[in-house]
Amino acid sequence: MIPKRKPGKPRVVMERRSLYGVVLAFVIPLVAVAGYRALKRGRSAPPPAKPAVSLPSVPVAPKFQEFSDKFHKNETITDALMRHGLTKQEVFELVKTTRSVWPRSKVIAGEDFQGNLYPNGEFHEFRYRLDSDRYITVYRDGDKFVPLVKTFNYETRTVAINAVIRDSLFVAVNETGEQDQLADQFNSIFGGDVDFYTDIHKGDSFRMLFEKKYLDGEFIRYGNILAAELAVQKKRLSAFRFQNEYYDLNGKALRRSLLKSPLKYTRISSRFSNARLDPILKIVQPHRGVDYAAPTGTPVVAVAAGRVLSAGENGGYGLSVCLRHANGYETVYSHLSHIAVHVGQQVAQGQLIGNVGATGLATGPHLDFRLMHRETPVNPTRMIAPEAPPVAAKLFARFAALRDDLRGRLDQLAPRSEDVAQAAKTATGEGHTRK
Numbered sequence: 153m154i155p156k157r158k159p160g161k162p163r164v165v166m167e168r169r170s171l172y173g174v175v176l177a178f179v180i181p182l183v184a185v186a187g188y189r190a191l192k193r194g195r196s197a198p199p200p201a202k203p204a205v206s207l208p209s210v211p212v213a214p215k216f217q218e219f220s221d222k223f224h225k226n227e228t229i230t231d232a233l234m235r236h237g238l239t240k241q242e243v244f245e246l247v248k249t250t251r252s253v254w255p256r257s258k259v260i261a262g263e264d265f266q267g268n269l270y271p272n273g274e275f276h277e278f279r280y281r282l283d284s285d286r287y288i289t290v291y292r293d294g295d296k297f298v299p300l301v302k303t304f305n306y307e308t309r310t311v312a313i314n315a316v317i318r319d320s321l322f323v324a325v326n327e328t329g330e331q332d333q334l335a336d337q338f339n340s341i342f343g344g345d346v347d348f349y350t351d352i353h354k355g356d357s358f359r360m361l362f363e364k365k366y367l368d369g370e371f372i373r374y375g376n377i378l379a380a381e382l383a384v385q386k387k388r389l390s391a392f393r394f395q396n397e398y399y400d401l402n403g404k405a406l407r408r409s410l411l412k413s414p415l416k417y418t419r420i421s422s423r424f425s426n427a428r429l430d431p432i433l434k435i436v437q438p439h440r441g442v443d444y445a446a447p448t449g450t451p452v453v454a455v456a457a458g459r460v461l462s463a464g465e466n467g468g469y470g471l472s473v474c475l476r477h478a479n480g481y482e483t484v485y486s487h488l489s490h491i492a493v494h495v496g497q498q499v500a501q502g503q504l505i506g507n508v509g510a511t512g513l514a515t516g517p518h519l520d521f522r523l524m525h526r527e528t529p530v531n532p533t534r535m536i537a538p539e540a541p542p543v544a545a546k547l548f549a550r551f552a553a554l555r556d557d558l559r560g561r562l563d564q565l566a567p568r569s570e571d572v573a574q575a576a577k578t579a580t581g582e583g584h585t586r587k
Contacts, residue, residue: 214493216276225261232265233278242275246290248299250407254280254288284373286402306365310376312565314359321348321358322416334362337377340502341391343537344408346384349416357383361558381568392555394543403543403551409478411455411501412438413444413532414485414521415508420533421445421518440529441484441522448517450484450508453501455523460497460505469520470512473505482527485512486520 218235223229230243238246259265259280268280277291282301290299313328325335338360339348346352363375380391391398391406398406422443458477466472469486473493476482488508493499510517523532543551 154227205412212516215271217271217273218266218268220264220266221257223261223263223265227259227261229259232259233267236267237269237273238275245297246275246278250290250299251286253299253301254282256283304367304372306367306372307369309364309366310361310378310561311364312359312361312562314566315357317352317353317358321352321415324358331374334360334374334377335361337374338380338382340411341377341380341406342382342389343407343411343413345389345412346382347412347533349413350420350533351384353385356385357568359562359568361565362563379562381562382532383568389462390559392551393556394551394554395547397540399543399555401555403548405540405542407501407540409456409540410481411453414455414483415446415450415452415519419445441486441520442532444508444519444521446508446517446519448489448507448509450503450517450519452506452508452519453489454499454503454505455483456481457501458483458499460493460495460499463491463493463495466512468513470514471506471509472512475499475505480526482524484520484522484524486522487514487518 217237219234221236223232229247230240233243234240239538252482263281265278265280268276270276275292277289279289281285281287285306286301286303288299288301290297313330315324315328317324321339322332322335325332325338338358339386342348358381360377360380362377362380365372365375376393377391378393382389389406390401392400400406414462420442422439454475456475456477458475458481461474461476461482463473464471466486469484471488471491472484473488473491474482474484485506486510488506488511490507491505491507492507499505508517508519521532523530
């Protein structure tokens, strides 16, 4: 039998437990709040924020007013620079300052120059090319002008080409993508042995290893031809550059005291003769020279280094230049349209002396070229000029090492046309020869 509980006892216990719960519900939040405030009071206050530091402003480079132009015909440097905003006084100071590094007083029509001005229009800098390797720059530094001669920072690339001649050397060079200036260099190397306007035939070939100069990735000009080879009929000529001269495989100099012709011409219109019918006077008389037919303006160069004896009008010969060379030789260039030298001037082999014309007694534009040796007329087309000295014996080992290196590079980059043909035949099973 389960005993019965006394009535009223459980209610007292429940009321007490409810009271404890209410008290705890108020006390715990109060304790938490008090603890948070105590903790907050115990922490150190954060340091006051530092004021922002103002950085110095970076100066902005001035935006210059750039100009680029060419010197005009018959104008001075003063005219040219005043055209671009310089004052007469600024040009005067510029020229005076640069005399120590640039004594030249005249500028040449067609030559380039560049420069710039400050935003306020005052002169800042002037640049002018002195030659193919150097330029002068003049810039303002406060109240003074500072001149400097600098070297172009060219990138030099070595290139090789080879080709078969179908028309002329110049056309063949152009067909490889190169320019006439390269053909001119090639011509000058072999010009003592080959006349490129009479000796070249269809099917002849050439190859060469040469330098190209670039500035900021743009092609500017050609450097030196390092090695070259020319196959004319059954004759093969080689050239290797060594100490600023060209020599063949055996160290024999290619430079001659006289070039075989003084210009690029289309044909020989009249040859050296003891009895020729004059086309104008209609009389038979000696013609002690060679007439080269060529367009008006074609450059005429000195066939050898020498001094200008005369330059100007010469009767029926029109505008004419006479040069005196070493060993008793003289050359005369007549019927010119323009003369580029003056009496007493020293000229180098290959230097421009004038241009083809039809002045004097002439039926059309051509060059009358004459050669004399100790006042005796000589047929220029039959002249065999003496050579320059060969490679010195003490330098031959150095030359041979350079020659072999250049020849190897030439064989690798521009194989001979017959080698290419033979390789093609071998690849197809043709032309194989047993040993």
